[in-house]
Amino acid sequence: MANPRGAKWLGALRTPLGACSAALLALVIVLAVLAPILWQDKAFEIDTNAIAQGPSAAHWLGTDDLGRDILYRVLVATRLSIVLALLATALGVVTGLVLGTLPSVLPRPLARLVIAAVNIAVAFPGLLLVLFFSVIFGVGTHGAVLAVGFALAPAFARLAQTMAASVAGRDFVAAARISGVGRIRLLFRHILPNIGEPLVVNATIGAGGALLAFAGLSFLGIGVQAPEYDWGRILGEGLNGIYVNPAAALAPGVAVVLAGLAFNLVGETVAGVIGVRTGLRKLAPRPVVPARDDAGETPEDAVLVVENLQVAFPNPAGWTVPVRGVGFTVRAGEAIGVVGESGSGKSLTGLAVSRLVEAPAVVTADKLEFAGKPLLTTPERELRGLLGTSLAMVFQDPMTSFNPTRRIGRQLAEVAEQHQGLPRAKALERAVDRLRAVRIPAAERRARQYPHEFSGGMRQRAMIGMGLMGDPKLIIADEPTTALDVTVQRQLLRLLARTRAERDTAIILISHDIAVVSQTCERMLVMYAGRVVEDLPTAGTPRHPYTRALLAATLDLETDRDAPLAVIPGRPPEPDRVPTGCAFADRCPAVTDRCRLEDPALERVEPGHRVACWYPAPLSPPVKETVTAGGAE
Template sequence: MRRTRWAGALRTPVGAGAAAVLFLVIVLAIAAPMLWSQQAETVDTSHILQGVSGDHWAGTDNLGRDIFFRVLVATRFSVELALAATLLGVVVGLALGTAPLLLGKRAGRFVIAVVDIAVAFPGLLLALFFAVIFGVGTKGAVLAIGFAVAPGFARLTHTLAAGVSGLDYVAAARIAGAGRFRVMARHVLPNIAEPLIVNATIGAGGALLAFAGLSFLGLGVQPPAYDWGRLLGDGLSGLYLHPAAALAPAIAVVIAGLAFNLFGETAAKALGHPSPGQRILARRKEVVADEPAAAEPDAPVLVVEDLRVSFPGPNGPIEPVRGVGFTVGRGETVGVVGESGSGKSLTALAVARLVEEPGHVQAGRVDFLGRSLLGDERALRSLLGTSFAMVFQDPSSSFNPTRRIGNQLAEVARFHQGMNRTDAFTRAVDRLRAVRLPAAQRRAKQLPHEFSGGMRQRAMIGMGLMGKPALIVADEPTTALDVTVQRQVLRLLCDVRDSDDVAILLISHDISVINQMCARVLVMYAGRIVEDLPTTALSAARHPYTRALLAAVPDLETDRDEPLAVIPGRPPEPANPPPGCAFAPRCPLADARCSEEAPPLLADDDGRRVACWHAGEEVPVDTETVGAGESR
């Protein structure tokens, strides 16, 4: 496939022309010094400053040396210097552009601020500035141009890396325990390699022009060495009498610069999905990772108390999750339901330690398998990577598109269980079979785009089973799947739960799915749990919001001639929650107390919890407004 793309790109007029000219430049850079160095260095004082002739195609210089041969011989030095400056700029640019991901948000913001200031200045002005700092000469010019190229490359790297780092497969790698450098090398850089390679190729042409400019100004290559810029400067003094002396090196600079630029455009068409530019070997562990301490058989798998997630806002902190608390027992399936923006997914991400700055997570208690998740993230990697599984909402973004499915699953076993490459891949194939993926051996060697949506979701569940999970958090696992595939995925989760006694926290908008899958349901609204009850008691839900969600699900008895009922109004904005009960502006039972005082989440004699001043009261028939059209 890759060869086909390259062949197609090189058949175009631009691609063929750029490749031919660049090939000629490279051949000249290699062969010219070996073939014509003597002619280029021969001094002939009897033919000083001669014009174009049959013996001297571009005339001679002030020592009678043949300018045409000097231009050919200077090809190697000019190209070498341009490539050296480009390489320096790429390395420095990658380091600066990935600083927010490698150093953290605070240090990264400072680095990017410096980069933004540097990008505001023209590249040649930066090159002149750095040339003054590093001094006149070849070494100083290479450093000057390299550091002048770096800000633009850093800005591109930062923009591309920021877009990729927020995708689900990167979050999956982090929860699997991969460190920052490993995530960058394996999951971020390979997916932004194409524009970076193209930019570097085009940047080589720009560096060549910049280097010629510094040498022309006398800041670059110094005599007796020479490059195209130096030859151009030497020929400028006799421009009116002897224009060929300046024209020949100028043409060489333009042709070589165009060759690099046009070949970069050709590479953009040909690369498609790039492979990693370099492979970073996985960190091998001599011993298998320590198993997490076993919790008591009857102890909850997950305990959350007073969980809060906040983000900075213009008028103070914004809390999309406010005081959430719940438990999940071993082998229990707990559903979380609510409208969009109610805080369901953010609660799960906070528990999994996947909320990054500027987000701030606080909690009275978050215990997983008897161990607090509020401690150092590095110390928790083994526990989260082997016993805590995440199934993200969008299967298309849950996998790295440049790496084969089997290798991505195997990474968990290699990193946390000390397996070698072969054993880890075998384990990955076994897990794909466990989630009933057909032809698992062959499928493990395929890329994510070769999978259907349902197959990707199965593979995502298989990734969670690479360790020995005690809890699977499934965040909208059936979104964008057809009804048949939804049923298969949900049945698969049930089979995993029953066979390995795995607890499941299932997040969904669809309360009917929760009713079928779960033993207990948490109803969230405006960042809080408003009701916690068994699914067998849903028909007797006490909170008006829960009853509205239930009424929103059409069934065979729904009158198709009547419009679906909806909850009036919209959910409150997290930045501006209403005083009192957040549901009060939309609740038909609300009174003055509801608008002034927030009800606490209290448990009744049956262990059901509800946060409502009018829990269990019937809504008058003439004012009842049920349904959740906005929640679906």
């Protein structure tokens, strides 16, 4: 069986970034090892007949003031330049790590003193610190190594300090401290292992900065001294004759850039592997398919078709699948509500069908079609126009969805400019018209305002107006009435209903409030632990114990105020700890051994009604167990 970590590295090397970084790093290492062995003598060979000459067949990059071949000198200087940069980086990393982690083990007064010293050092530009330390440690190779290393330390210390503080406040560290683990052991056993990977990434990237700093010191004459030479010294010597022979200055400059680029690209590649960002869509195994969904035939006027939709996130132990085999169909002009407790997968399902779930998540489905287009296989370029004009997403908090630094009108107009090709003035006119359509007063004036100048309800209406900039066939509204008063909620729901009636637009309303869904939608999907457990008409009778429990916990004007509030005992399972069998079994009053062993399929119990339960409730329910009982009046 292949090693997962090795597979990630192999996948990283197959990407353009990984391949380029590996090639550049290999070139730098090979030259650092072999160049002094092969061309050391030629680099020091003086030719008095070819002093300060330009490029020729004998000397491809020309010669310096002593007639030495510049190409050979640049190649041989690779070893010293790279070694000195790595030494300075190692010094900076070690010093920064010590300064960054000391506050975790020192008494509070001393810790504050160290933190203050690091903050002061970080406030100074890096180049100024390098020059300052160069004055202290003196001119020469050793002084330059110390200067560059200590100049790198403050930034690395700040990073280590921040990350160590975030880990030091966690429960497992507190538990270890209470159990008597010493400060030093606490640092090495519990803190450093949890912050090691990002520190390695930043150290790799920092090596490029050290190389550049070292070249700068040698260029100024306070770094490597004769007879030794590195790229910075060669660059300084070649600058005097740059008008006669530009290659003498350009060659070491290009070498510094390429080597620094190699270090930085390697750091990005390492970050990709550690962050599980590289090649996941190719390497990710298809998550386990849950119980069968009996969705029936797809109607001809279907706008959205979803079959066995799954969303998986990587974790150190494998894959977490918070959306497990969701399947449903939305017809033109139909309004569907999606309800369930927090963490049931409602919003993630809406984001997945909108193609808004990004790596490292992996979205798979047997069928995922919008307006007849397969969303998982159609190229991104073709989908941009379709999703940008035919699908609208109304997010839960428009304050975080709108750009706070741009005017509302310009943000709406951008949709028409990007997806419909309208000129700037026409797009702004359409934006004002859409703001009028969603009943925003003084639309022209409001279009020139910023999001913070709108009330919560107006921002929600503006979000719907943004969706109407195109000709949406489907609007996905994710908790659009959250934190709004009942008057504004009613206005928004009426706006959605009017939009649906005028444009024959389908609506998916994601909500915690069954009463809101019952007033707005004809059909309801009840989600629990990442899958649909019941699909029923809002005027129908719920058959699943979870749906009945949600309805029992709904308050209305007829609720007995003297009776205790109905609650659902327990809590939903975590996405990575879904039990075998029915996920609701531990909270279900009618659970049997079969429920704990087998996961029921979502099957039809009557026309237009599907339930995922081994023992659905009978059709004749007690009072208040119809969906509309949640407050439809």
